[in-house]
Amino acid sequence: MLITLPPQARRRAAAAGAAVTLSIALAACGANFNAQTAKPYQPSEGTNADSGSIAVRNLLVLAAEDGKGELQGAIVNRGRTDDTLVSIASAPAEGSSSTEEPATVTFGNVRPMTLATGAVLTLPPATGQPFTVTGGKPGDMIKVTITFAKAAPLTTDIPVLTLDHYSPTPRDDAETHG
Incomplete structure (x- = not known):
């Protein structure tokens, strides 16, 4: 038995099919090499940096208002041979236009x-003892150079956060903008 649709039903079926086809085509526009999900995303407060097979992850300083704190983070050796962390030191700031030292x-x-x-x-x-940091106050970015025995030295900026940086309320002395 042959089923025939009235013209109005055929138009509705054709419109629904066109809508589905258009929605699939538009959704595919975001799925290319420049899609947001293909871009790097750093979900932490710290800095990530690489030097060859050495990966520094979530590097930051947790410090008190007096500028005394500790270095936090992780260093991963993804290489085929052991390496050695030799030193971590403050690096000079580049092109500072500030008149303050x-x-x-x-x-x-x-x-x-x-x-x-x-x-x-x-x-x-x-x-052993934690790596201490003196002179970096919360809100600062510190330029550091990390030296390894085999991998090339790595220079990057790391943030200084308060010891209670997860506090849900702003400080009483915080600046207001607006």
Whole structure:
């Protein structure tokens, strides 16, 4: 038995088919090499940087208002041979147009540490003293140079956050903009 549709039903079916086809075509516009989901995303407050097979992840300083704090983060050796963290030091700021002299930032308790193949070195280290930072106040960005025995030195900016940076309420002395 042959089923025939009235002209109005055929038009509705054709319109529905066209709408489905158009929605699929428009959805595909976002699925190319420039799609948002294909772009790098850093969901943490710290800095990520790479030097060859060495990956520095979520590097930041947690500090008190007096500028005394600790270095936090992780260093991953994705290479085929062990490497060594040699030093972490403050690097000079580039092209500063400020007339103020930048604060002196120093790192303490930094010592050579083995970066075993496939392993993660967490900061602060599981054993020994944490890497201390003096002179970086919350809200600052510190330029640091991290030196390794085999990988090239890495220079990057890392943020300084308050010890309670997850506090849900603003500070009483916080500046207001508006």
